[in-house]
Amino acid sequence: MALVTAAAARAVAAPRTTGWEIVRRNFTVYKSSWLVFLTGFVEPVLYLFSIGIGVGQMIDGFEFNGRFVSYAAFVAPAMLAASAMNGAILDSTFGIFFKLRYDKVYEGVLATPMRTIDIARGELAWSLMRSAVYAAGFVAVMAAMGLVSSWWAVLAWPATWLIGFAFAGMGMALTTFMKSWQDFEYIQLGIVPMFLFSATFFPVTAYPGVLRWVVEATPLYRGVTLTRELATGALSADSLVSVAYLLTVGLLGLALASRRLDKLLLV
Numbered sequence: 001m002a003l004v005t006a007a008a009a010r011a012v013a014a015p016r017t018t019g020w021e022i023v024r025r026n027f028t029v030y031k032s033s034w035l036v037f038l039t040g041f042v043e044p045v046l047y048l049f050s051i052g053i054g055v056g057q058m059i060d061g062f063e064f065n066g067r068f069v070s071y072a073a074f075v076a077p078a079m080l081a082a083s084a085m086n087g088a089i090l091d092s093t094f095g096i097f098f099k100l101r102y103d104k105v106y107e108g109v110l111a112t113p114m115r116t117i118d119i120a121r122g123e124l125a126w127s128l129m130r131s132a133v134y135a136a137g138f139v140a141v142m143a144a145m146g147l148v149s150s151w152w153a154v155l156a157w158p159a160t161w162l163i164g165f166a167f168a169g170m171g172m173a174l175t176t177f178m179k180s181w182q183d184f185e186y187i188q189l190g191i192v193p194m195f196l197f198s199a200t201f202f203p204v205t206a207y208p209g210v211l212r213w214v215v216e217a218t219p220l221y222r223g224v225t226l227t228r229e230l231a232t233g234a235l236s237a238d239s240l241v242s243v244a245y246l247l248t249v250g251l252l253g254l255a256l257a258s259r260r261l262d263k264l265l266l267v
Helices: 002-015 020-030 032-057 073-099 106-111 115-146 151-175 182-196 209-216 217-234 237-266
Strands: 061-064 067-070
Touching: 002 217, 020 115, 032 073, 061 073, 067 073, 073 106, 073 115, 073 151, 073 182, 073 217, 106 115, 106 237, 115 151, 115 237, 151 182, 151 217, 151 237, 182 217, 209 217
Parallel strands: none
Antiparallel strands: 061 067
16 A cells, blocks of 8 residues: 555656657667668659659649649659658657567656656657658758749648658557567558559549549548648648648547557556
8 A cells, every 4th residue: 555655646746748758769869870761761752853853754744723733843742741751650660669569668668757648749759850851851852953833832841740740640559559570561551552642643633433532531642732732832722631631640640559558558
């Protein structure tokens, strides 16, 4: 009884935490391995050069929201969204799985005043920061290549924060259900088709009927739509739908991840 009372008193007296401690811990670990950060950024840039520029020499472009957009300018915002997705998904899946199942980092964290919701918030914030770094570099590449045609494009980088938030929350929640490294095949099974078919390289109008609805329901499509409308200045109500969608997915992922961490760690 005395132990329970002491534990309760400690919990009441413990300082409130926000999860920022997890961000500082991850920064300390990764600052000596900064080359790892390039892995998710280089791929979309290479796609932009090879497909957006190379194939773009053979394709004039598409009509997008009533405007004609060159093929490179059409593909570039989609690659920006994909870059943000890559940055968020890497740490929110592989990184969290290793710390949860093998390194047992979170057991040590919970010996401090931190709670599982703090862990979830900290890991999501770290994944979002990595996503934002990738996206910032990609925006700079787009601007240097002359693929930005509207002042609305200044909001494209903040828009990628929402993309990172959605994929980090969703990735973190899914990772808590994984039992082995083989389960990551399912992550790739979801990410690769989204990357190829979320209106990334051609308009969504190319899809017939129900298939188009399925594509429009994917988080990457919502991110592509948002960044493309901002980069080209061809805004529509779809941008508002995308903002609400991505915010909802991220919040649901954060809530589910926190509950799953409770179940896995507080037993």
